[in-house]
Amino acid sequence: MKEKIKIAAGQGFWGDLIDAPFHQVSQGVVDYLVMDYLAEVTMSILQKQKNKNPELGYAKDIPELMKRILPACLQKGTKIITNGGGVNPAACAEAVVNIAKSLGIEHLKIAIVMGDDIKGCVDEFITRGCNLDNIETGEPIISIKDKLLSANVYFGAFPIVEGLKTGADIILTGRTTDTGLTLAPMIFEFGWKVNDFDLLSAGTVAGHILECGAQSSGGNFLGDWQAIPNMAEIGFPIAEAFPNGEFIITKHPNTGGRVSFDTVAEQLVYEIGDPRNYITPDCIADFTSIRLDDLGGDRVRVYNIKGKPATEFYKVSCSYESGYSASATLTYSWPQALTKARAADSILRKRMENLNLKFDEIRTEFVGFNSCHGPLSVEIDEDKINEIMLRIAVRSNDYLSVERFGKEIAPLILTGPPSVTGFAGGRPKPVDVVAYWPALIPKKYVTPEVKIIEF
Amino acid sequence: MRMKIRLLNIAHGRSGDKGNAANIGIIAYDDKGYEIIKKYLTIERVKKHFEGICFGTVERFELPNLRALNFLLNDTLGGGGTVSLKLDAQGKTLAAALLRLEIEAGDK
Numbered sequence: 094m095k096e097k098i099k100i101a102a103g104q105g106f107w108g109d110l111i112d113a114p115f116h117q118v119s120q121g122v123v124d125y126l127v128m129d130y131l132a133e134v135t136m137s138i139l140q141k142q143k144n145k146n147p148e149l150g151y152a153k154d155i156p157e158l159m160k161r162i163l164p165a166c167l168q169k170g171t172k173i174i175t176n177g178g179g180v181n182p183a184a185c186a187e188a189v190v191n192i193a194k195s196l197g198i199e200h201l202k203i204a205i206v207m208g209d210d211i212k213g214c215v216d217e218f219i220t221r222g223c224n225l226d227n228i229e230t231g232e233p234i235i236s237i238k239d240k241l242l243s244a245n246v247y248f249g250a251f252p253i254v255e256g257l258k259t260g261a262d263i264i265l266t267g268r269t270t271d272t273g274l275t276l277a278p279m280i281f282e283f284g285w286k287v288n289d290f291d292l293l294s295a296g297t298v299a300g301h302i303l304e305c306g307a308q309s310s311g312g313n314f315l316g317d318w319q320a321i322p323n324m325a326e327i328g329f330p331i332a333e334a335f336p337n338g339e340f341i342i343t344k345h346p347n348t349g350g351r352v353s354f355d356t357v358a359e360q361l362v363y364e365i366g367d368p369r370n371y372i373t374p375d376c377i378a379d380f381t382s383i384r385l386d387d388l389g390g391d392r393v394r395v396y397n398i399k400g401k402p403a404t405e406f407y408k409v410s411c412s413y414e415s416g417y418s419a420s421a422t423l424t425y426s427w428p429q430a431l432t433k434a435r436a437a438d439s440i441l442r443k444r445m446e447n448l449n450l451k452f453d454e455i456r457t458e459f460v461g462f463n464s465c466h467g468p469l470s471v472e473i474d475e476d477k478i479n480e481i482m483l484r485i486a487v488r489s490n491d492y493l494s495v496e497r498f499g500k501e502i503a504p505l506i507l508t509g510p511p512s513v514t515g516f517a518g519g520r521p522k523p524v525d526v527v528a529y530w531p532a533l534i535p536k537k538y539v540t541p542e543v544k545i546i547e548f
Numbered sequence: 549m550r551m552k553i554r555l556l557n558i559a560h561g562r563s564g565d566k567g568n569a570a571n572i573g574i575i576a577y578d579d580k581g582y583e584i585i586k587k588y589l590t591i592e593r594v595k596k597h598f599e600g601i602c603f604g605t606v607e608r609f610e611l612p613n614l615r616a617l618n619f620l621l622n623d624t625l626g627g628g629g630t631v632s633l634k635l636d637a638q639g640k641t642l643a644a645a646l647l648r649l650e651i652e653a654g655d656k
Binding site: 368488 | 560610
């Protein structure tokens with residue numbers, strides 16, 4: 094058994110710093126590189142891509158990224174774990190194989206984790222009495238079944254562990270929890286068991302700290318953010334994990350950012366509910382048990398983590414079509430910028446009313462005044478406002494109403510209040526609204542599959 | 549003695565989305581600060597602060613180990629991340645919005 098492993102975070106979301114994974118594997122030696130690509134709606138976007146082209150449906154950045162990092166990872170023995178396989182891990186693996194061959198790599202083993210896609214089985218589950226009720230609203234999935242775009246189970250760390258046991262260099266998964274990506278190598282290397290709930294919770298907490306990339310190493314830090322060193326070259330977090338469940342959060346030397354009690358604590362409270370019950374497919378972690386020791390030098394020791402057995406359910410993330418939306422902006426300058434923007438909003442609303450357009454919601458925000466904090470925004474002396482951006486957004490099941498909204502924006506320039514600019518790029522087009530449907534499914538209904546692709 | 553303390557001066561935090569609910573984690577810089585937020589940052593106080601923003605219930609959780617409180621603001625994000633028409637559809641700026649709050653500390 095190894096006495097210590099280093100797990101490096103490479104992406105906080107699909108669209109994060111493209112060079113971060115490369116820096117993580119080249120600025121030092123790490124045992125694992127973990128990358129989270131899947132936000133809640135990402136699966137529906139990928140499903141649409143796969144519907145159009147059966148060879149797509151995964152994070153398209155991955156093959157290009159592999160070209161850059163694979164030689165270094167194979168040479169140093171760094172294993173790559175990512176959920177960027179999306180709705181098509183097999184196609185993703187094939188693309189990576191092609192890249193590897195073009196680089197002259199002679200041998201590569203990829204494990205793919207599948208079985209999370211249950212869209213095709215929803216009817217069967219309903220007949221078996223599993224209604225996939227929305228856990229926020231209580232509605233049964235029947236009400237939106239015809240509009241369903243995707244339905245994926247969140248698997249935990251153990252299917253990834255199966256992949257690691259095969260000696261794979263890369264693990265590509267579909268819908269896997271962000272935390273499972275980090276927990277899996279700890280289970281594998283330290284021989285943790287399915288009922289080691291404190292240890293599994295420790296690895297889960299490490300995963301929560303790594304899953305949003307540099308958010309735990311000085312990025313988006315609300316404390317003394319101006320004092321965070323060299324944000325331009327921010328180092329992504331690394332967990333140095335030990336067999337007893339303790340770990341140290343740090344980053345590579347000579348990188349920007351900061352790892353401290355405060356930066357780690359901010360990430361720990363990010364997107365959590367009840368801190369005593371942080372539920373994953375692997376365990377229930379108690380965030381109130383976590384102890385942090387700021388060791389200085391961008392090192393924070395994390396220990397004492399407690400946990401409980403997991404529930405009998407997997408979380409299911411479904412997405413469905415829910416009408417159309419569009420948004421537009423216009424910018425008004427001093428003098429009376431806010432008054433002008435407000436007048437333009439009233440004129441537009443009156444015109445849309447005269448046209449009898451149908452919307453579920455029309456939302457107006459004044460960027461530079463109240464778009465972030467709404468009614469908490471402080472009234473300001475209008476003479477001191479240099480400019481205001483009017484932002485209007487609409488949502489409707491009626492495509493034509495949303496389309497017509499898009500045609501009513503530019504005319505405000507010649508037929509509304511003066512000193513207005515910033516309308517470029519054509520009429521705003523209606524976009525499909527994809528809504529999210531969270532549900533639960535008994536674990537016994539679904540089985541993860543691990544497949545090996547190698548050459 | 550009574551004194552007005554702006555939350556921004558004794559705490560920091562981070563916010564994000566959980567469906568149509570926003571989560572706001574507030575962390576005091578020191579133990580004294582934690583005693584103040586624990587005492588004065590009640591569900592009622594937070595609910596009132598977010599009048600016109602939060603249309604659901606407010607849930608409150610204590611993490612003394614991090615000197616932190618976590619709030620869940622239900623029905624706050626205009627239908628949630630993908631449906632919401634808000635510029636800040638994920639509630640990323642709501643932690644800062646809570647730090648605007650002024651506490652009258654020292655009250656008996």
